[in-house]
Amino acid sequence: MKPYLADFSKLIKFRLTFLVVFSASITFLMGSKMQVSRGDIPGIDWNGWLILIAGGFFVTAAANCFNEIIEKDLDKLMTRTKDRPMPAGRMTTGQGLVMGLVMGMFGTWLLGKLNLETGLLSVFSILLYAFAYTPMKRKSPIAVFIGAIPGALPPLIGYLAALGKSTTFxxxxxxxxxxxxxxxxxxxxxxxxxxxxxxxxxxxxxxxxxxxxxxxxxxxxxxxxxxxxxxxxxxxxxxxxxxxxxxxxxxxxxxxxxxxxxxxxxxxxxxxxxxxxxxxxxxxxxxxxxxxxxxxxxxx
Incomplete structure (x- = not known):
């Protein structure tokens, strides 16, 4: 069981995923405090907070999974990444694709339960990270600018998620x-x-x-x-x-x-x-x- 968990951790880049989820969860609490102060909600929606953490985790994990599928052959060349499950041959790209799609769809569904904006931003984040930033890394340093956009979306997503389905902005x-x-x-x-x-x-x-x-x-x-x-x-x-x-x-x-x-x-x-x-x-x-x-x- 331990080797599988270790491979899953490498597949989703657990530390990066944790930082993303942490950032979104903190700003969700900020947005909640603002809502409580205005009397829009009686207290912090802890159920929504947990949904955000779970949804954010799966969406980020999916984006990282797609990134590794695209870069599998390149990861084989680098010391830092050659032991990841796909370049090391412990997981096929097909298996990785299925996991990424399931996590991405489930995570987006969870975030969409909070509000439409949160769900749409999560999809945008996956697409930009996996299919714009990832291929651009070999072409130009402008990739850093592109990657910084999905990388900065978690606090925005977290704060907007706290607004729930409110129609008053x-x-x-x-x-x-x-x-x-x-x-x-x-x-x-x-x-x-x-x-x-x-x-x-x-x-x-x-x-x-x-x-x-x-x-x-x-x-x-x-x-x-x-x-x-x-x-x-x-x-x-x-x-x-x-x-x-x-x-x-x-x-x-x-x-x-x-x-x-x-x-x-x-x-x-x-x-x-x-x-x-x-x-x-x-x-x-x-x-x-x-x-x-x-x-x-x-x-x-």
Missing amino acids: YPIDYTIAVILFLVQFAWQFPHFWAIAWVLDDDYKKAGFRLLPTTKRDKISALITLLSAIILIPISLLPTFYGFGGYYIGGISLIAGLVFAWYALKLYLNLDLPSAKKLMFCSFFYLPIVQVVLLFDFITK
Whole structure:
């Protein structure tokens, strides 16, 4: 049983799937707090929260499954991915396709139970990730921009899911949802490029072109640094628009400066240790900022 669970975990990229679901579940709670404060609902819909987690898990797992089907032959070339179940020969593409379709349809159905927008965005996310971002990785660094869109949809999906089937919408809800999307969208560029720097040698075996200049050079490091700097003002938008307090403002500023500092170290040193520190910093940045925002979320 354990080998099958291990293969399933690799197939769906469990850690990535968990991060996606975590992000959506946090923003669902933000949206719920806003609904409760307006008297639209008596309390947090925990059943809806569980549906979002399950639906988000299956949709994300399906997108990752389709990604691995498309890249099976390329995964064989890379040390990091050659032991995944399909390139290793422990699972056929047919089996993977069936699993992906079942998870995708079931996950979309679950999210559609919350509201139409959530279901449609989940389908859009699968299509963009699997069939636009995945093939573009070998063609151009623009793939990072394309991949950042479905990667930033979870907080938007989570917040909209909290609105349920309400027919009353307020401008502040759209403002909050878009800003949550923008923060995660901006975060992905230094995050992606730090990973691409660390794994560049492996990526080259499969022909992936993910660094800004496709090389570990000064310009790629500079663009990564600029993206980390741009994240700082974007992360302060919740406080600027009044739905985030001063605590999240302070944490976002400190976390953003630390993030930018590690990006600066990469620019100055152009080495793997600096890229790894930036990469690990990116792993901690997002959940910290999102959790603090949840507890410093101001409803009006």
